[in-house]
Amino acid sequence: MTQWEVVIGLEIHAQVTTQSKLFCSCSTQFGSTPNTQVCPVCTGMPGALPVLNRTVLDKAITLGLATHCTINEHNEFARKNYFYPDLPKGYQISQLDKPICSLGYLDVEVDGSTRRIGLTRIHMEEDAGKLVHQGSDNIKGATHSLVDLNRSSVPLVEIVSEPDIRSAKEAKAYMESMAQIVRWLGVCDGNLEEGSLRCDANISLRPKGTETLGTKTEVKNLNSFKSVERAILLEIERQTDILDEGGTIIQETRHYNEATNSTKSLRSKEEAHDYRYFPDPDLVPIAIDRAWVSRIEQTLPELPTARHKRYQTELGLSDYDAGKMTVDRETGDFFEATLSLGSSAKEIANWLNGDISAWLKEHSSTLAICKLTPAHLAEMLKELINGTISGKIAKQLVDDMLETGTHPSTLIKEKGLAQVNDTGAINQMIDIVLSENPKAVEDLKAGKVQTMGFIVGQVMRKSQGKANPDQVNKRLKELFSLS
Amino acid sequence: MISTEDVRHLATLSRLRFNEAEVAQYAKDLGSIFDYAKALNELPTDDIAPSAHAIPIENVFREDGVVPFDADTLLINAPEQEGHAFKVPQILAD
């Protein structure tokens, strides 16, 4: 039987993070009342004139540089003409043969090895509006539809990959990497739930060892990393079944349904697409000179993969810890800031991965919005290493710092959390505990070492976790001549 | 020359309905507009770079910032509205 090779190319639409839309000054805020962030430009009123938002251009160049693309000196916008109720002008303003970026790549880690996925192009375009179908959850059963144009003309970059992806797993890894990079660069907030990042996949099969591409299908509506992987697996299986039985693949668009994990052909009575692209006469050409590109190049941050490697080689972090510390820019910058205040890399990673991330998860918070600062964490770690506080108290302290944003020294002073290292005070507590537990004293006298743990526990309890356990141990050993 | 087939295709793309007489008429009218524009082909353009705009201008931008617009005025012209949305008829029938 023929062995099939899978060929996948992804088109990712990322919403560029801006205050205002691509061609007008309406807000891009998500979730507002329908049609409250609209104006004559983004509703397609006759005579309205679009003017390009410079920030979108800067961010598209940033993404292009980070993905090793050529930044094209000459850019144009074109009209892509089609009718649909979510498109008020009757055309979408996009870029056709003069896109902002071309021919780049992204290195993606899959199963411990690096795969280089080529990028054909990155271009800028405007989003369409949003349709809500009424009377049915399916467009064909609907009695009518409601149009919300708040999304209309929100800026997008479309990132088109080469057909270099060879499995569903690779596609997911590529999508995750791209999401990490656009977030890291601040190009896109990467919020999949709000549709800031969407993906379509072009999938075809060909006999292993051949070069000619097979007939492809386009699977749309891949709105989560899991969907990308599952939908592609489904489509590979569907195409394999057809080809194994000697059938042929029909070039078509298929819609993925996440709830039922199935794809459905989108056959419409529409004529074959005929978009009649032409340069938009309302927008003037863009010339990007070398100075502009180098200005942006200089602001380019260290990228997550480079930082990941550096943390392993320079700081000695494990692959796991280095990955966690570069998962997003917030964590990376928090880690760097704490590190610069003298804390140990491993300690910071442990706390960020452990208690801090647990607290953030439980309180649906993030490092950016919580009250903990790198300075406070560094101070707390210093007190811990110094022995001013015990590990147990440190855990309590971190929760308080996250909750209230209070400086750890203040908390230690106010709540009396400092570890008791005063020998007199510790010995006094030990005496009290021993007098309360005559049976244990008998056991200790009889040389039962395991009873020591019980007494240490009781002393820690009495001191509310503040007694230095090493000192308690030492004193007990002295008292009962244990070793 | 614009064929009647071209006119039918354009009519479909433009969501317009023509009868046979109109199709013939538009083929003739559009054909003569086309022929008129063809006069431009007589100009020597070999040494001229393709342009995307009628006047030599580039790099017109605005800075990213929100200027709210009184959006209610935009809904006034809607043939039908529901809630705060434009209401449109059924999009795809079975």
Ligand SMILES: [Zn+2]
């Ligand atoms: Zn607007």
